[in-house]
Amino acid sequence: MNNNPIGVLLVNLGTPASPTVKDIRRYLKAFLSDPRVVELPKWLWQGVLHTIVLPFRAPKLVEKYEVIWLKEGSPLLVYTQAQSQALAQQLASDHVIVDFAMRYGEPDLAKAIQGLQQKGCERILIVPMYPQYAASTTATLFDRVAEISKTMRNQPDYRFIKRYAEHPAYIQSLHHKVAHFWQENGRPDQLLLSFHGLPQRSVDLGDPYYDDCQKTAEALRVSLQAEGVPIAVSFQSQFGKAKWIGPATQATLESYPAKGIKRVDVMCPGFAADCLETLEEIQLGCAEAFKQKGGEQFRYIPCLNDDPVWIDALATIVKERLGSWT
Template sequence: MPKLFASPYSPEPADPHAFSQEPPPRDPGPVGILLVNLGTPDEPTASSIRRYLGEFLSDPRVIEIPKWLWQIILRVFILTRRPAALAPRYREIWLEQGSPLLVWSRLQAQGVQKHLQEQDLDVRVVLGMRYGNPSIADAIDELRAAGCQRILTVPMYPQYAASTTATAVDRVTAHAASLRDQPELRFIKRFQDDPAYIQALSRQVRDSWDQNGKPQRLLLSFHGLPRRTVEQGDPYYRDCMETAKLLRQALGQDGHLVHVSFQSRFGAERWLEPYTEPTLRQWAREGITHVDVMCPGFLADCLETMEEIQMQCRDAFLAEGGRQFRYLPCLNDDPAWAAGFAALIRKSLGGWV
């Protein structure tokens, strides 16, 4: 009787010569470095924003309420109204090359690639977005196509939060789970206290003050989170406070000018406090007339920094009697930060390079 199925443990392969030769040593290829940022619409249009928000706000790491209930709210109320309201705000900040978040993130990826290659390291650096394009899956496939058998994932969030860093890790591992030949994976969890990061922030502040003079106060506006997430164990608030403490120390005798607030809240529940815009309004009413604001939790400028802070918060402060509002941009394409970011990443490549 002929054999219908060959046993996987058969000592005789179908081709007797298939395994007769010793395989050549396996080349692990270059090290892949995957930078991950949040994401952005492809275009400043309502339809593109609707697709982006639909993916972003469907992530259970971002919206932690029962999925069936949230999807009703999302599909019936938010996605039918919010995209059209956001489109003009996106158009106001859109750059000639595209979304600011995408433009600046790509430039940082290119800067890291340049500095690591100048150190004779065989690496490939690509950018992936947690939501939208270029996707994390496409970025990983690009690295694998370049021969990368080892990939270091670097979420571009200095302070860890489940709704940012953890969901990026989730997406990387989910794509890896679909692969037969998986790459070796490493992750950078946070770098809120890394000397290169703190030095980049303090240098940015000092450069601005040398050129324009010191303000009465410097407000560090971090992205907000619902207060309950921290009460449930999210270390984000602690990370933000550590960054603020280290920046105060780096600024020396001017460290007392530094204050902290949280922006971008929505919904009725209590978020991390104090809130950014009400803080600025209150300061102006108290007689504070000159403020600087920077957003250390963002490595690249985006809607939340350029429109919410630089425009809305500025108008709110001036409307209450403030006289001078200066926004200090994110690190963006700062060449010194690119070198610092590369140095930060290299520390996690031990044994691979």
């Protein structure tokens, strides 16, 4: 019997270290250089990235990051760390050590794995903080873990969580978040579930992300049926000129007032923690666009973050995958 502790590593996408041009550019360079993220020939994309995207995009993002930045740092970093600490308390009795890292930037994934090994963890569960699977998020994380392990003389035993898009515990945590929000603030005319976008070509080539998002939406729709609020799905954060999966979040919101939908709530179930895409793009940008078209009430329902119900759900999902290890 192996009495060594088990490592559980929560991994999110990543964030700039500070809301400065230098740190934003460094983060974007790492993120957008990943061939899983931008599926263009390297010789073509690297020229565009270094001559157009990084010089012009990074400065435009400074103000956006400044608006959402917390005193403790980036919201994504703050909330992922809080999730890690809360989960560690939940799993303390199971001989488990919980840590967190980012796929791009800090905390560095390689250092986090090495840190768990130094604490005696010969078995490590990698937990992507992406409920829905996509090659550009989950798969690239698995790729990076394999790349890190290539140089190890003594590799750990890994397990991975591929998705939890319709896991009952995850759906219940979303249900609780929405139902509690409505209990305190009243119901809207419409609930819009906004997921991160993906190029249509990725789905055409077999990426299951779109289907995963629809499964999450349908499960939540069934769970919230008694509330009597219509639930729709849209996709945000489109980038570049290629066709993306739709409908687009902002265009959907702009169309609502003319249809008589003037009180809308928006939730982002694809994000386990609030970040630039939820706080600046949705809570601020899309709210303004909606109101400019005649919308009267726009409310953003925060991500699960470190909500106790979500931490319980995450512990359930993790324990299931740990299985015989515990």
